[in-house]
Amino acid sequence: MKILNVGYIALAPFIGGSERSLQIILLEATKSKKINPILFCPAESPMYEWAKINNISTEKVALNETDSFLKVLKLRLQLVFLFRKYNIDIAHSNQVWSYPSLSLVPKLSNTKLVCHLRDPINEDIDWWLKVKADALVCVSKYIQDSLKSNYSAYNEIANIKTLINPISEHALANAKNVEESKIAARKKFSLCQSKITFGFIGQISPVKGVLEMLEMLSYCQTVDWQVIIAGHDTTKQQDYLLRCKAFATELGISKNVHFLGFLEETEDFYHSIDCVIMLSKEEPLGRVPLEAGAFSKPTIANSVGGLKEIIIHNETGILCKIDSLKNIAETIERTSLDEYDAMGINARRFVEKNASPSRYLSNLHSIYGKIIK
Template sequence: MRLIQVTASRGWRGHEQKIIYLYEAFRDFGYVEDQWIVCTKDSEVHKIAKEKNMQVIGLDFKSEYDLKFAKSLKRIADENKADLVFIHNSQSHTIAVLSSLFYGLKIPLVLCRTLIKRVDTNFFRKWKYNYKGIKRILCITQPVVDELKYAVKDHSKLRIVGILTDINKFKKTEKNGMLHKEFNIPSDHKIIGNVAAFTGFKDHYTWIDTVEILAKTDLKATFVLVGKGVLEDEIKAYVASKGLEDRVVFAGFRKDIPEILPEFDLFLFTSNNEPAGGVILEAYACKVPVVAANAGGIPELVMHNETGFLAEVGNAQDFADKVQTLINDKVLQEKFIKNGYQFLVDNHTKEVIAKEMIDELNDVLENHSN
């Protein structure tokens, strides 16, 4: 297979990391004859792919209706004799459809969908999900499938292929006190943390409400938030309004997550509409016990009382109760750590998910080549 992966994203979150992981896996396991990443010039994907000496082609990107980008995609596919285009975000979905519609891109298109969001809100959006050139839509969890069913007429196109984590990236599993030192956290304080962009569905408000409850107990802990986003200043103001500035650390955007995560004594994840939550798998890889919201695709990753605790969405008291129970029970922590790591190894490694992905792509080629 000669494969093009395409995204118009500029940032760096789960889906962008997935593109890099898949490129590496497809290459290392010999799943493709050749492959290219087509992306926005000077985006994070473009920069990282170049750093890793991947075959990456950066294009100027103006909007999802960028006909120049669409025309270039057709040219790149022709020049490299590509067999299939693997689409990774909504804007590149539109561009790939325009490339097919206006410039004659004839090879099969496969879309990877990672959001829990209705797409039948306008005619064009619904139409592009049913476009004849889109041969399959690979979704990361069942809730993603469920939302797409309102728009996609042919449900047989919808398949579930989970998210992946590169265990080899997370070699550190013992604490060395780096966060205690960096942020002057008292040595006798446990660290309860989260890694998430400051966006609405991550529900940092419930996270802070949970901290407020825990701060009134005898628990010696400091609470660390890693990430950035549009709501960061709003959440900082919320922390200040509750007088929690001395208990909550805003660590900002970090590229050293494999070093930071093992410093957590507990991973607290309050997201209220999470498609999956890849950072939960990273917590498993780092041997950190998890308390997470019973929302979206999270229950497909966290088996309650087996690999972690699930708490009621938006219920800060429930989160706080479960944190208190887990942080004080070493036996339970070890159970969750052991089971969580094994769940990751069995279901969500680069090896497992890359094989599932390539099987789907090969099936499309066998049944839908033009």
């Protein structure tokens, strides 16, 4: 099959899990010699500068300017023009939110359409996918099942696949000098070297269960622990972040809680911890347990959504229910550092087997090939 020109459409107002997954796809595509990737995103998106730095072709497209009919029409016509300019074979929307901008493409070009489904799905999906895609890519079986239950045209789409997000080769860190890396990372973050160290990384928002995590840790009386919280509250007022900080003080555990803010590079975060805690109330997949596994770190997670697909209970991590925070605390008190290390080794093996970027791109290329034929 010829080299495919694939246009990746990304709103990407910030770099989150969806964007990190796209970065891996773009980098792997440039190495594969099977796909020629072109990124289409807003000029103010951090993905635009990232693409330039990494020598990935990119075009500024105002995907975020949709507050009037004329702007929407201009955006859609611009995409059609650019697809013709680059001879785009496939337009791949990185999330459902940017997919409607492709509505004129089937009428005005020969470009095939792919939409990546990375977020929770409800009955609104019919509106977002009003124009039928040639293929839909789901990040988990949980998302694919939700799609089947809510999308009226599900049976009309021939290519619907589940692909677990890839983890970069760089993140699949060398296993040597693990202890040295841990010591250096803890020193960088001013952490105690001897305490069992938990970590949370991601958006600091109610759905991620950060308040619940803090309350749960306050019940851990027989474990000498500390926790680092990396990420940012994306709201202007920072209300939830402020509540978390105040709650840590109220619980009397603030000396053990370290808020790091947003981290551009996450390696030292994973090096410094013994285990990730992820008490999300809803999670389409959960990229963090895969990233943690790449660094041989297990995850304690709420048993919801796609998390159940990437964490094997008592093998690569611990699945629990956040309706009983004291029970989770009791589990932590019974778990030794050696047990965290053993689960971390298993988590690494799981990631190597299921989330390698080369395997991911091969599966994605197979999907592209089917719709081109």
